[in-house]
Amino acid sequence: xxxxxxxxxxxxxxxxxxxxxxxxxxxxxxxxxxxxxxxxxxxxxxxxxxxxxxxxxxxxxxxxxxxxxxxxxxxxxxxxxxxxxxxxxxxxxxxxxxxxxxxxxxxxxxxxxxxxxxxxxxxxxxxxxxxxxxxxxxxxxxx
Numbered sequence: 001x002x003x004x005x006x007x008x009x010x011x012x013x014x015x016x017x018x019x020x021x022x023x024x025x026x027x028x029x030x031x032x033x034x035x036x037x038x039x040x041x042x043x044x045x046x047x048x049x050x051x052x053x054x055x056x057x058x059x060x061x062x063x064x065x066x067x068x069x070x071x072x073x074x075x076x077x078x079x080x081x082x083x084x085x086x087x088x089x090x091x092x093x094x095x096x097x098x099x100x101x102x103x104x105x106x107x108x109x110x111x112x113x114x115x116x117x118x119x120x121x122x123x124x125x126x127x128x129x130x131x132x133x134x135x136x137x138x139x140x141x142x143x
Contacts, residue, residue, distance in 0.1 A: 087099075
C-alpha cells in the first residue's frame with residue numbers, strides 16, 4: 001500500500017505571518033489611496049493659483065530643472081571618473097579588477113593587428129619601390 005503524506009495544517013507561526021502580511025498590505029493600500037486622494041484634491045485647489053502665477057513659475061521651474069539636471073549630471077560624471085580611476089589603480093597594482101581579462105584580450109588583439117599592419121605596410125613599401133624601379137627602367141633605356 002502506498003502511504004499518503006500527512007497534510008500539514010498551518011501552524012500558529014504561519015498563520016501569524018499571513019495575518020501580519022495581510023494587515024500591512026491592507027494598511028499600505030489604504031494609505032496609498034488616501035495619498036492619491038489628497039494629491040488630487042491639492043492639485044484641484046492649487047490649479048487656479050498655478051495658472052495665475054504661471055508666467056513666473058514656469059520659467060522658474062525650467063531654470064530649477066536645468067540646474068538640478070546639471071548638478072546631477074556633473075555628480076554622475078564625477079562618480080564615473082572616480083570609479084574609472086579606482087579601476088585603473090587596481091589594474092596597475094595587479095589586483096585584477098572585474099573586466100581585466102577582457103581588457104587584456106582586447107589589448108593583445110590590438111597589438112597583434114598593429115604588428116600585422118606594420119608588416120603589411122613594410123611589404124607594400126618594398127613592392128612599391130620595386131614597382132617604381134621597374135617603371136623607371138624603360139625610361140632610362142629609351143634615353
